[in-house]
Each structure stands twice: as C-alpha cells, then as structure tokens.
Amino acid sequence: DQQVKQNSPSLSVQEGRISILNCDYTNSMFDYFLWYKKYPAEGPTFLISISSIKDKNEDGRFTVFLNKSAKHLSLHIVPSQPGDSAVYFCAAPFYGGATNKLIFGTGTLLAVQP
Amino acid sequence: KAGVTQTPRYLIKTRGQQVTLSCSPISGHRSVSWYQQTPGQGLQFLFEYFSETQRNKGNFPGRFSGRQFSNSRSEMNVSTLELGDSALYLCASSALNNRELQFFGPGTRLTVL
Numbered sequence: 001d002q003q004v005k006q007n008s009p010s011l012s013v014q015e016g017r018i019s020i021l022n023c024d025y026t027n028s029m030f031d032y033f034l035w036y037k038k039y040p041a042e043g044p045t046f047l048i049s050i051s052s053i054k055d056k057n058e059d060g061r062f063t064v065f066l067n068k069s070a071k072h073l074s075l076h077i078v079p080s081q082p083g084d085s086a087v088y089f090c091a092a093p094f095y096g097g098a099t100n101k102l103i104f105g106t107g108t109l110l111a112v113q114p
Numbered sequence: 115k116a117g118v119t120q121t122p123r124y125l126i127k128t129r130g131q132q133v134t135l136s137c138s139p140i141s142g143h144r145s146v147s148w149y150q151q152t153p154g155q156g157l158q159f160l161f162e163y164f165s166e167t168q169r170n171k172g173n174f175p176g177r178f179s180g181r182q183f184s185n186s187r188s189e190m191n192v193s194t195l196e197l198g199d200s201a202l203y204l205c206a207s208s209a210l211n212n213r214e215l216q217f218f219g220p221g222t223r224l225t226v227l
Contacts, residue, residue, distance in 0.1 A: 032214050043118070043204050043218035044157075089157065093214040100213045101147060101170065102206075104157040 003027045004092055006105035014113050019077040021108050023090035026071065030092040034102070035064060035075050038087045047088075048075070080112045116141065118219035120205050126225045132193040135222045139186050139207030146188040147216060148180060151202040160203075163188050192224075200226045 005024045013019045023033075031052040036044035050057040050064045050073065057064050063076045077084055087109050091102040119138045127133050139146050148160040159172040163182035171178075180190040186207075192199055202223050206216035 034215065036218075041202070041221070041223060043120075043206075043220045046215065046217060049215065100145070100208075101159040101162060101172070102149075102157075102216055103159075106156045
C-alpha cells in the first residue's frame, strides 16, 4: 500500500520557469511532510518541510503548499535552475509505537533545460 | 558540524557472502535509521536504532540485521547475499528533539554478483 504517491515520474522545465512537483498521500494521520532532493549515487538532501498546521512554507526559491482536505502537497521551485535537476522525493514520518520511519514517494525526476 | 558518513561507499560481493556496512551519525544525533533504495521498490525503511536498541524493523528478511553502539555509530549486516540485495543502502540520523527530520549519508552502493 503506497501511502505517499508521486504520480509524475519525470518533469522537464525550462530554466527560469516554475517547477511544480506534486505529491499525494492517503494516511490522514500524517501531520508532517518533507521534501528531499537526490542526485545519483548520493544520499537524499533535505530541502524543506511543512507541518499540517500550516498550508504554506517558503524557503528562498522553494515553497511547499499543503492541502489537507485533498491530501495533496506540492513543491514549487521558482525560478528553476539547471542545478535543480535531480530526483525529488516527498516523505512523511510514520509513527508506530516508539518507531519513527519515513514513508517515501517514488520520486519525480526534474530536468531543468538551459 | 560534519554530516552523516557511511563506509564503504562502494562494495562488490558475490552471492552467499555476507557484508557489513557502517554509519556514523551527525554528532549529537542518537537516532539512526537505515533505508534501502532500489529502482523497483524506491526507498524502503529497514530499521531504526535509538540508544543501542532497535525500535522497529521494516519488511525485510532476517538476513538483514543491525546494531548501534554506545557512541551512536551503527552497522548493518546482510548475510547470505542474494542478487536482489544489490541496492543503495542509506543511513540517516536525527536529533532527539526533532526525530522527523532525518539527515542522510551518501550511501553505500552494494553490488551482488
């Protein structure tokens, strides 16, 4: 059961334009979400997070929007730069007893064309 | 502050062998988690350690095990390697007061021939 879904495996955007990456979740108990960026053969790098008490969080060129009623979040990158080309994962912490693990989406490969 | 470090970065083994991977968390972080990344399954949770205790384990066979030392460094072991164990193994650490935010190491690329 894929509790966090990224339905677009890839996205291509022109440099300077906006990149919008989408993520859906099914578990209404999720109350915190994270976006990670990953280059090949490297570990994921934390980008930005959002708590369910907010509907928007902004950090420089990166903004994450959360729509709890739709169980949907999106990451906006403005303006997009070639160095943003990477795989982006959304993730949600799952709490079960004393454990804490991240449930990841399948990732979206972003290609920013110069 | 130094990030999460993992050794070795690359490893080639043959079927039936065993392997041990090492992870040093960010200084002060006591929670260490391990994940497996494969093209088909994405990023899958293996297990989490806190204060030398395994808190939970993902849906992996008993061939996958781990441990954590008193200095929070962690190791994971895979015995009787199978071809399907070829993957990028990622270690992540988090602080006690913000366990949701996990910082990842560069990973160990394991290839099983």
